[in-house]
Amino acid sequence: MIALAARGPVIPTTFGGSPSSYACERANRLFCPDWVSxxxxxxxxxxxxxxxxxxxxxxxxxxxxxxxxxxxxxxRRSVERPVILISGILYTIPSLALxxxxxxxKPLGLSIRTAEVALVSYTLLILFRNIVTGLRExxxxxxxxxRGMGMxxxxxxxxxxxxxxxxxxxxxxxxxxxxxxxxxxxxxxxCDQGLGVPIFAAIQDGVFKTELIAAGGLAVALALFADGLxxxxxxxxxxxxxxxxx
Amino acid sequence: MELQRVTKRYPGQAAPAIxxxxxxxxAGEVCVLVGPSGSGKTTAMRLINRMIEPTSGDILLGGRxxxxxxxxELRREIGYVIQQIGLFPHQTIGENxxxxxxxxxxxxxxxxRRGDELLELVGLDPEEMRDxxxxxxxxxxxxxxxxxxxxxxxxxxxxxxxxxxxxxPINRERLQDEFLRLQATVRKxxxxxxxxxxxxxxxxxxxAILREGGVLAQYAPxxxxxxxxxxxxVAQFVxxxxxxxxxxxxxxxxxELVQPNGLKSSGRRVPLRSTVRxxxxxxxxxxxxPLTVVDDEDHVAGLVTLELVxxxxxxxxxxxxxxxxxxAEGEAAEGAETGAREGGGSA
Numbered sequence: 095m096i097a098l099a100a101r102g103p104v105i106p107t108t109f110g111g112s113p114s115s116y117a118c119e120r121a122n123r124l125f126c127p128d129w130v131s132x133x134x135x136x137x138x139x140x141x142x143x144x145x146x147x148x149x150x151x152x153x154x155x156x157x158x159x160x161x162x163x164x165x166x167x168x169x170r171r172s173v174e175r176p177v178i179l180i181s182g183i184l185y186t187i188p189s190l191a192l193x194x195x196x197x198x199x200k201p202l203g204l205s206i207r208t209a210e211v212a213l214v215s216y217t218l219l220i221l222f223r224n225i226v227t228g229l230r231e232x233x234x235x236x237x238x239x240x241r242g243m244g245m246x247x248x249x250x251x252x253x254x255x256x257x258x259x260x261x262x263x264x265x266x267x268x269x270x271x272x273x274x275x276x277x278x279x280x281x282x283x284x285c286d287q288g289l290g291v292p293i294f295a296a297i298q299d300g301v302f303k304t305e306l307i308a309a310g311g312l313a314v315a316l317a318l319f320a321d322g323l324x325x326x327x328x329x330x331x332x333x334x335x336x337x338x339x340x
Numbered sequence: 341m342e343l344q345r346v347t348k349r350y351p352g353q354a355a356p357a358i359x360x361x362x363x364x365x366x367a368g369e370v371c372v373l374v375g376p377s378g379s380g381k382t383t384a385m386r387l388i389n390r391m392i393e394p395t396s397g398d399i400l401l402g403g404r405x406x407x408x409x410x411x412x413e414l415r416r417e418i419g420y421v422i423q424q425i426g427l428f429p430h431q432t433i434g435e436n437x438x439x440x441x442x443x444x445x446x447x448x449x450x451x452x453r454r455g456d457e458l459l460e461l462v463g464l465d466p467e468e469m470r471d472x473x474x475x476x477x478x479x480x481x482x483x484x485x486x487x488x489x490x491x492x493x494x495x496x497x498x499x500x501x502x503x504x505x506x507x508x509p510i511n512r513e514r515l516q517d518e519f520l521r522l523q524a525t526v527r528k529x530x531x532x533x534x535x536x537x538x539x540x541x542x543x544x545x546x547x548a549i550l551r552e553g554g555v556l557a558q559y560a561p562x563x564x565x566x567x568x569x570x571x572x573x574v575a576q577f578v579x580x581x582x583x584x585x586x587x588x589x590x591x592x593x594x595x596e597l598v599q600p601n602g603l604k605s606s607g608r609r610v611p612l613r614s615t616v617r618x619x620x621x622x623x624x625x626x627x628x629x630p631l632t633v634v635d636d637e638d639h640v641a642g643l644v645t646l647e648l649v650x651x652x653x654x655x656x657x658x659x660x661x662x663x664x665x666x667x668a669e670g671e672a673a674e675g676a677e678t679g680a681r682e683g684g685g686s687a
Contacts, residue, residue, distance in 0.1 A: 239426025242391060242499075243440050243489075244416030257430045334430045337473045 119302070126304040137292055137305075142312050145288035148278045149320070152210055153271050156217030160266075163218075164225035165251075174226060181218035189216070189277055193284045209281035216277055217270040224266025228259025261335055264328040268321050275317040279310075289313045341365040341388070341497055341529055346397030348383055348554070357383045358554030360397070365546070367496070368527040372544035374534055376577070380554030381533045385499050388531060389418045401497060416443050419490030419498035419528070423505045425482050427474040433459070433485050434470040440493035458488040461526075463518060480511040487519065491526065498530045504539070516542055537578055541566070541585055549574050563589055583653050587617035592633050595652065597642025605632040605643055612641050620649045 118126035130138065167174040184192075192212045202208040232255045240250040256263075282290025289309045296306035329336070342365070348358040357380045365371040373381040386392045388399055390411040399406045406414055427436050434455050441451045456466040462484040474482055483503065490498060503519075504512045516539065523530065534540055540547050541562040549557040549565070551573055558570040566582045566589070569575035578585065592612050606629030610619050613636075622631055623646055630645040 233424075233426075235422060235424035235426035236428060237426075238391075238422060238424075239420070239428070242389065242415060242420035242422070242426075244412045244414070244443055245439075246412045249443070254428055254430075258428075260430075332430065334473045334475070337475045 129304045149274045152213035152274045156214045160221035168229045184215040185219040206285045209285040220270045221266045228262025232258045268324045272317045342400040344398045349395045369545040370530040372532045372540040372547045374540040375550035379550035419495040421490045421500045421503045423502040425486040437489045462488045498528045500532045588615045590616045
């Protein structure tokens with residue numbers, strides 16, 4: 095309370111706008127919509143944008159790695175166990191600890207690269223498992239028919255097996271995406287990017303909660319939005335999956 | 341299509357799955373591979389399109405060894421129908437049928453035309469079916485699509501592995517009849533695998549009976565198999581009712597019927613197209629009394645009696661027998677011959 099009162103006179107020059115709009119801040123209510131609208135373009139929107147970039151890069155790289163490993167494991171079962179083991183260990187390391195461990199490595203340090211390495215490592219287990227499972231669940235008779243009609247292994251994979259694995263693959267991407275969006279808030283601890291920045295600022299401030307709630311809420315909204323988008327993508331890509339009813 | 345002393349041995353197994361199997365299937369004929377489980381009938385079929393590689397021996401298709409060919413290219417020239425059908429659930433019926441034509445690189449218009457043509461050929465409405473997904477079809481419809489898909493690239497040879505095995509008995513019979521009608525127009529060389537001897541007798545121009553270990557027990561037309569089983573194994577496999585099965589191979593059209601000179605019919609009627617076996621069954625149902633045989637226009641063609649049927653079976657080789665040619669000509673000629681002899685015997 096005292097700290098906020100001391101900052102009181104400074105507020106108008108920092109944030110602009112009419113003095114009446116600071117009533118909420120002065121009263122230190124839990125959530126001040128005015129603060130949000132005043133700081134949208136300077137604080138929240140850039141953070142949200144960075145957050146999206148962080149997440150998209152992490153899921154994309156994670157998918158590329160998992161996809162390659164999954165195809166390998168689909169052809170050679172012996173690959174599956176070690177991949178599950180390693181990605182499983184990565185998955186269980188507490189996120190803050192993982193960020194800390196990665197920082198001392200030379201090319202990483204306190205940068206967005208460190209954040210991405212950590213985020214990607216959390217997607218691997220989920221994506222790898224879902225892609226492999228999706229491929230393994232393709233019915234034998236379908237695979238047999240594809241081969242029997244003269245498809246090469248590659249044609250069968252791209253035209254038959256992967257399309258049929260899509261529901262499982264996209265389910266994996268959904269979980270990975272939501273996980274990454276949530277975890278990326280922690281990434282700002284080392285790289286000063288994303289919605290984690292305003293959240294950390296609010297935690298350090300200790301009193302004023304609007305920033306925390308707004309940024310946290312945006313992260314949740316972003317996760318829900320991305321999930322919904324992927325559901326729509328799945329529906330568009332797998333029209334056949336909805337005809338099961340009969 | 342010819343198998344030449346083909347043997348398949350799986351590593352770690354003492355007995356071969358197929359031993360020295362030689363078989364020749366003339367173009368345009370249906371060869372049925374039949375046998376108990378473990379007789380290697382499916383293995384033998386899958387050797388032909390190289391889904392399985394033989395240990396020794398050779399397989400010729402149109403005079404050329406399949407072993408010299410790239411397996412995927414070879415398979416595009418061989419229609420393949422399996423029991424579970426294996427339609428692609430993510431593709432429409434039209435896309436499913438287009439599989440092989442697309443692999444062969446046909447242009448779109450030709451593929452579309454071929455798809456509609458095939459759907460009509462197997463008795464499905466192209467307009468209605470083309471854009472549906474397999475999950476929206478009944479089992480029988482799916483099976484028809486499976487056959488259409490296998491025919492799409494116009495392959496000279498079709499391999500069918502228990503294609504009607506998972507269909508209920510009523511629909512199975514309908515599909516069998518449809519397939520025979522279809523085969524009469526497309527005249528493919530067909531290798532057909534089943535464990536059901538009745539289906540084998542119905543579908544096959546020739547039947548290869550395999551016994552355990554992939555040994556050929558007998559290879560003959562159905563009538564010969566029933567009248568002259570090569571050994572006890574074949575006799576047992578075709579069943580104690582092989583006499584009845586022979587009757588099922590002949591229709592009343594091929595039999596010299598009894599003229600109703602004062603003979604009283606039971607009043608029941610039986611179509612001329614019926615098999616002698618069905619007629620016998622109806623006679624028995626009618627308490628052993630004769631039946632009136634009528635043709636398509638409902639004209640009375642004669643009577644069929646218990647004695648007449650008994651006479652047909654009594655004389656060995658009297659029924660359609662011997663060369664087993666089942667072309668319309670062959671059957672008519674044999675029928676006339678049979679009828680002449682038997683007509684005399686039972687009058």
